Amino acid sequence: MTLLEELGRFFPPGRLLHKPGELVPYESDALTAFRARPLAVVLPESHEEVVQAVRWCARHRIPYVARGSGTSLSGGSLPIDGGLLIGLNRMNKLLRLDPQERIAVVEPGFINLQVSNAAAPYGLYYAPDPSSQPVSTIGGNLAFNSGGAHCLKYGMTSNHVLGAKVVLPDGETVVLGSESLENTGPDWLGLFVGSEGLLGIATEITLRLLPKPETYHTVLAAYDALEKAGEAVAAVVASGLLPGAMEIMDSLAIEAAEAAVRAGYPREARALLIVELEGEAPQVEAEARYLDEVIRRSGAYEVRVAQSAEERLKIWKGRKAAFSAVGRLSPDYIVQDGVVPRSRLGQALSEIERLSARYGLRVANVFHAGDGNLHPLILYNGRVPGELERAEELAGEILRLCVALGGSITGEHGVGMEKKAYMPEMFSEADLEAMRRIRRALDPFELSNRGKMFPGGEAPALHQAGPHPLERAGIISRE
Amino acid sequence: MTVLHPTSPAEVQEAVRAHRRVLARGGGSKPALSTPAEGQTVLEMKGLSGVVEYDPGEYVLVAKAGTPLAQVEELLAQHGQYLPFDPPLAEQGATLGGTVAAGLSGPMRQRYGGVRDFILGVQFVDGEGQLVRAGGKVVKNAAGFDLPKLMVGSLGRLGLLTELAFKVFPYPKATATLQVAFPRLEEALEALYRLAGSPIELYALDLVPPATLTLRLGGLPEALPARLERLRAFVGRAGDLLEGEAEAQYWRNLKRLELGEGHLVKVALTPRQIPALEQALGSAPRRYMSAGHLLYLAWNHEPARLDALLRLQNLSGLVLKGPTHQARIGIDLEHTFGRRVAAALDPQGRFSPTPP
Ligand SMILES: Cc1cc2nc3c(=O)[nH]c(=O)nc-3n(C[C@H](O)[C@H](O)[C@H](O)COP(=O)(O)OP(=O)(O)OC[C@H]3O[C@@H](n4cnc5c(N)ncnc54)[C@H](O)[C@@H]3O)c2cc1C
Numbered sequence A: 001m002t003l004l005e006e007l008g009r010f011f012p013p014g015r016l017l018h019k020p021g022e023l024v025p026y027e028s029d030a031l032t033a034f035r036a037r038p039l040a041v042v043l044p045e046s047h048e049e050v051v052q053a054v055r056w057c058a059r060h061r062i063p064y065v066a067r068g069s070g071t072s073l074s075g076g077s078l079p080i081d082g083g084l085l086i087g088l089n090r091m092n093k094l095l096r097l098d099p100q101e102r103i104a105v106v107e108p109g110f111i112n113l114q115v116s117n118a119a120a121p122y123g124l125y126y127a128p129d130p131s132s133q134p135v136s137t138i139g140g141n142l143a144f145n146s147g148g149a150h151c152l153k154y155g156m157t158s159n160h161v162l163g164a165k166v167v168l169p170d171g172e173t174v175v176l177g178s179e180s181l182e183n184t185g186p187d188w189l190g191l192f193v194g195s196e197g198l199l200g201i202a203t204e205i206t207l208r209l210l211p212k213p214e215t216y217h218t219v220l221a222a223y224d225a226l227e228k229a230g231e232a233v234a235a236v237v238a239s240g241l242l243p244g245a246m247e248i249m250d251s252l253a254i255e256a257a258e259a260a261v262r263a264g265y266p267r268e269a270r271a272l273l274i275v276e277l278e279g280e281a282p283q284v285e286a287e288a289r290y291l292d293e294v295i296r297r298s299g300a301y302e303v304r305v306a307q308s309a310e311e312r313l314k315i316w317k318g319r320k321a322a323f324s325a326v327g328r329l330s331p332d333y334i335v336q337d338g339v340v341p342r343s344r345l346g347q348a349l350s351e352i353e354r355l356s357a358r359y360g361l362r363v364a365n366v367f368h369a370g371d372g373n374l375h376p377l378i379l380y381n382g383r384v385p386g387e388l389e390r391a392e393e394l395a396g397e398i399l400r401l402c403v404a405l406g407g408s409i410t411g412e413h414g415v416g417m418e419k420k421a422y423m424p425e426m427f428s429e430a431d432l433e434a435m436r437r438i439r440r441a442l443d444p445f446e447l448s449n450r451g452k453m454f455p456g457g458e459a460p461a462l463h464q465a466g467p468h469p470l471e472r473a474g475i476i477s478r479e
Numbered sequence B: 001m002t003v004l005h006p007t008s009p010a011e012v013q014e015a016v017r018a019h020r021r022v023l024a025r026g027g028g029s030k031p032a033l034s035t036p037a038e039g040q041t042v043l044e045m046k047g048l049s050g051v052v053e054y055d056p057g058e059y060v061l062v063a064k065a066g067t068p069l070a071q072v073e074e075l076l077a078q079h080g081q082y083l084p085f086d087p088p089l090a091e092q093g094a095t096l097g098g099t100v101a102a103g104l105s106g107p108m109r110q111r112y113g114g115v116r117d118f119i120l121g122v123q124f125v126d127g128e129g130q131l132v133r134a135g136g137k138v139v140k141n142a143a144g145f146d147l148p149k150l151m152v153g154s155l156g157r158l159g160l161l162t163e164l165a166f167k168v169f170p171y172p173k174a175t176a177t178l179q180v181a182f183p184r185l186e187e188a189l190e191a192l193y194r195l196a197g198s199p200i201e202l203y204a205l206d207l208v209p210p211a212t213l214t215l216r217l218g219g220l221p222e223a224l225p226a227r228l229e230r231l232r233a234f235v236g237r238a239g240d241l242l243e244g245e246a247e248a249q250y251w252r253n254l255k256r257l258e259l260g261e262g263h264l265v266k267v268a269l270t271p272r273q274i275p276a277l278e279q280a281l282g283s284a285p286r287r288y289m290s291a292g293h294l295l296y297l298a299w300n301h302e303p304a305r306l307d308a309l310l311r312l313q314n315l316s317g318l319v320l321k322g323p324t325h326q327a328r329i330g331i332d333l334e335h336t337f338g339r340r341v342a343a344a345l346d347p348q349g350r351f352s353p354t355p356p
């Protein structure tokens, strides 16, 4: 019996793909610069089938990669040449919704936005809101500890996952966490979330739901200099307010967003700041008075306050579309998501501007100012020989800059394949070795998502990058 | 019994390499956890003390693990900030390291989350004497395994904490507390569920048996009166109002966790489990925090009896104070994942209370 025949005992032909044509859609994730062809793809429909697939891999020492919707921006769900790809899109059921306990239990292929949709009738929602939320899966979100625009106040995915049923790399099943927010031993679940698929596959995930805020106060402020927007953020923080979101866009991003969705932004602005308060109506009303005062004194030359839900959505629409809109300005781009301490934002931005000039490549900036999470978009043309390499080099310099300023190489997109070479910039050999020891204790043959996160190992060749197919189709946009 | 007093991470490394079995002690505010078993060398961590980095504009505080909570809280308060997980036992001398290792949060965890939600970075010495750093010093970071979270509740079994980084938040400019008594537990629980599922943002949502809800509001002073009225209307009762210094004192006292005689125990649970537990616990003084997810109780009998009781309720607990052979009680939470991770960080079992 061949390897594939053995796998065929557990998966019918429609859910075991191995012909080259069937494999093509699985060769990359949203970091299209990397490509690899797996031996086969299986599409399990149950926990037991995931166990079978993982056991098969363990028996034959075949490396495997779990995949949700393949929207990873760091090559996290890139397959392994000759390995197995375990596609979880068919495990997409909502298993339980308990509005009283404010809990949703889902299969890993359940889509992020659908959690909030299912909870909406009860006045509840699922807080983590990556821009990819109309397509990305809870399994992928969990593996990458994904974020969004509202992380400062309510945290990332990890702060909203209560429990997970996990298939370990040897095929054994464990349950981590519980329905309680509290715990009486080490936080094993906390370690599993964000482990980028290296420690096992989640097949059932318990999520925490929050009550929807009663009201919002959304302010859009325009500045004639990027630094002024940065200083405004510092002033908001100094005033003791804790907004749900604080976002900045620079002129290139504004131009792109306007061209794409006509959000009605002041076009000539050098920087736009969006600040959003949320919560109980009397509290938000009182906070708004302080916020408006702070913004007025921050040197904004134009300030708009959303007067209705529609106006609020319009402000956010431009922001959420900014990423893919930048794609209109350039055939190709790379996005980074390094983090710097908030007080270093100004310094980081002027340094990026200097690097941009030196490399002769335009960089657009759209970022989560509240938590110092930059999202520089490096524009290049893949058809011009050497430009991709130059763009990659510039991206690397930006990551080093973030670390040098006391920050991190990634705020929410994960290390994956793309940033693993930069891990030693942030961590010492002893730090990485401790993480590797944990990995090997659970996966001695390094089968689960082999070759990711840790430096070393051969990287697949770079191809010309471009937007994710779903972005080209206008279904999702980046943040 | 040997007691060592390291004052630097290097000295902690040295001590770990030189001794077969070691136990960290912060200041001993949770003696059930920090009293050594036979053959354990005690590392008194208070020598690793002091705030390393704090810029209020960053919402980040970095401090050595032996720093007393009280010192950290005082510094934060000078800048109108606080540790949002609201750790208990500060007045009794609890340290940051002991708080993380024991995984303890207090009543105000209701608003923004517990220790696990606010720990950003960690430096620790593993069972081989290696100094390891993970996480970061910025409020958002997704690089590498989340070892900071792993250390929450690790009880010194996975590593000796030497430095910790936390996210901090602005403290509400004004607070007020409403104590609402209900005729029966069922009615109190019904109100608890309704409040927890509503957009009303409470800093504390405690259930004080037999049937009182203690609700803490925080925010801008000018908005508080209107919010209090809305809260009263929502629960349908006027309740008793606590304000000003009396209110602050009420919560300060509570965080001493001096609930009554006997063992001090923490239990993790969900509100659904409260009715059955209330039947079983009898007269043991207790308080449920964070909308029924966290219980602290005083147990004045044999811990073995509570252990059996919790098992019957499918619950796990942690004894913080009082003589006991075993700090972790109730249902067994051991599993392959945990055993393997522990073996990876402490292959020779140096941090285990019982030799391997
Ligand atoms: C247009 C666009 C916008 C984006 N915006 C954001 C944003 O705002 N914030 C943000 O944080 N990210 C963003 N991302 C990145 C990406 O969407 C997230 O990382 C997302 O969580 C990936 O989900 P997925 O289902 O596509 O996972 P995949 O890409 O399929 O997988 C991601 C990783 O998770 C692992 N994995 C998948 N399922 C499981 C499972 N069940 N168990 C264990 N491991 C598993 C995979 O092996 C892989 O390593 C964006 C991406 C795009 C393309």
Ligand SMILES: Cc1cc2nc3c(=O)[nH]c(=O)nc-3n(C[C@H](O)[C@H](O)[C@H](O)COP(=O)(O)OP(=O)(O)OC[C@H]3O[C@@H](n4cnc5c(N)ncnc54)[C@H](O)[C@@H]3O)c2cc1C
Residues within 6 Å of the ligand: B023, B024, B025, B026, B027, B028, B029, B030, B031, B033, B034, B045, B065, B066, B089, B092, B093, B094, B095, B096, B097, B098, B099, B101, B102, B155, B156, B157, B159, B160, B161, B162
């Ligand atoms: C009633 C009472 C009154 C007191 N009064 C005073 C006083 O007036 N003044 C004064 O200075 N002190 C006083 N103390 C002592 C002081 O309370 C202790 O120093 C303090 O409790 C520190 O304990 P802890 O909370 O840090 O945790 P501990 O009880 O020390 O430890 C809890 C758990 O955490 C682990 N742990 C602790 N630190 C670490 C670490 N760095 N890394 C890994 N694991 C760790 C331990 O192994 C244990 O499992 C008093 C104590 C009591 C009980």
